[in-house]
Amino acid sequence: MKTPVRFLTASVIATGIDYAVFFTSHWVIESVVVCQILAQASGFATNLALQRGWVFEPNRSGRATLLRLAASIALGFGVGAASVHVLSQVAFFSSNKLFMKVATTLLLSLYNYLTRRWSFEQ
Numbered sequence: 001m002k003t004p005v006r007f008l009t010a011s012v013i014a015t016g017i018d019y020a021v022f023f024t025s026h027w028v029i030e031s032v033v034v035c036q037i038l039a040q041a042s043g044f045a046t047n048l049a050l051q052r053g054w055v056f057e058p059n060r061s062g063r064a065t066l067l068r069l070a071a072s073i074a075l076g077f078g079v080g081a082a083s084v085h086v087l088s089q090v091a092f093f094s095s096n097k098l099f100m101k102v103a104t105t106l107l108l109s110l111y112n113y114l115t116r117r118w119s120f121e122q
């Protein structure tokens with residue numbers, strides 16, 4: 001039970017940073033896709049710093065973990081960017097960026113949990 005609670009704690013911290021970067025950058029950058037990529041990079045960096053060793057106990061070499069992480073992060077950027085792009089085409093989400101961001105966060109939370117377990121432990 002310790003791992004899901006720690007994962008949630010790390011995720012809340014990283015999500016806060018993600019949202020702060022997204023909405024701050026959106027004041028200056030019109031493209032929600034660019035804002036999402038900047039925000040997601042900030043959130044991922046924070047999350048990975050907390051996850052390595054505090055949330056998960058790596059069962060493989062650092063190089064093998066890094067390769068799996070790189071693959072999952074690259075795909076995660078695509079999932080996040082595609083999500084905000086598709087949702088921004090829907091009138092409701094286009095005019096309610098917070099709801100668009102929450103929907104993307106929910107999708108990425110599940111994705112992140114599954115891929116981090118795969119990267120660090122399995």
